[in-house]
Amino acid sequence: NAGVTQTPKFRILKIGQSMTLQCTQDMNHNYMYWYRQDPGMGLKLIYYSVGAGITDKGEVPNGYNVSRSTTEDFPLRLELAAPSQTSVYFCACLRGGSWDYGYTFGSGTRLTVV
Amino acid sequence: AQTVTQSQPEMSVQEAETVTLSCTYDTSESNYYLFWYKQPPSRQMILVIRQEAYKQQNATENRFSVNFQKAAKSFSLKISDSQLGDTAMYFCAFISGNTPLVFGKGTRLSVIA
Numbered sequence: 468n469a470g471v472t473q474t475p476k477f478r479i480l481k482i483g484q485s486m487t488l489q490c491t492q493d494m495n496h497n498y499m500y501w502y503r504q505d506p507g508m509g510l511k512l513i514y515y516s517v518g519a520g521i522t523d524k525g526e527v528p529n530g531y532n533v534s535r536s537t538t539e540d541f542p543l544r545l546e547l548a549a550p551s552q553t554s555v556y557f558c559a560c561l562r563g564g565s566w567d568y569g570y571t572f573g574s575g576t577r578l579t580v581v
Numbered sequence: 582a583q584t585v586t587q588s589q590p591e592m593s594v595q596e597a598e599t600v601t602l603s604c605t606y607d608t609s610e611s612n613y614y615l616f617w618y619k620q621p622p623s624r625q626m627i628l629v630i631r632q633e634a635y636k637q638q639n640a641t642e643n644r645f646s647v648n649f650q651k652a653a654k655s656f657s658l659k660i661s662d663s664q665l666g667d668t669a670m671y672f673c674a675f676i677s678g679n680t681p682l683v684f685g686k687g688t689r690l691s692v693i694a
Contacts, residue, residue, distance in 0.1 A: 500681055509672060509686040566676050569616045572626035
């Protein structure tokens with residue numbers, strides 16, 4: 468099993484461009500998450516989903532949108548990219564189907580906005 | 582809201598020595614879990630160890646162990662016999678119920694040969 472798969476691994480965007488970060492999990496879990504990691508700042512929650520059709524904002528949702536049409540996929544959309552969105556983005560889902568085992572993470576997407 | 586604080590941005594340790602990384606947290610919840618994640622240069626997030634709040638016994642995983650002080654809301658990670666492969670960022674994290682995982686800012690650990 469692949470677990471959580473993120474694409475692309477790297478991307479450079481110009482200011483004002485848009486893109487979608489893809490996230491797919493094959494563990495059939497309802498709970499999925501998007502975090503961003505900035506140097507020295509840990510991981511901050513952008514959006515999360517508790518199942519298909521249900522999404523909610525995290526700590527830093529501005530500039531992003533999500534959708535959850537299937538259990539497997541949880542794409543993150545950046546509209547009008549800004550330099551402040553330069554970061555590493557991680558998708559995750561519950562590990563083992565229960566919150567007491569934390570999360571399984573994808574390998575991350577390094578995004579640079581120039 | 583829960584918060585997690587890691588007060589050591591960077592640490593270093595000699596190979597084969599022991600190092601302790603600190604973490605404190607704040608919560609009003611009684612049932613929760615605490616985690617340490619390792620992030621090597623590959624960027625992958627790897628679960629190192631977990632501790633359930635209701636268990637008084639400190640968790641251990643091979644060379645990794647924790648010192649969980651529930652009253653003090655402290656959750657430190659001890660790495661024994663440090664190896665070069667332990668060089669990484671280490672994140673302390675907290676979860677309770679269905680609220681999303683909350684992370685500290687991380688400690689960058691360098692193991693020196």
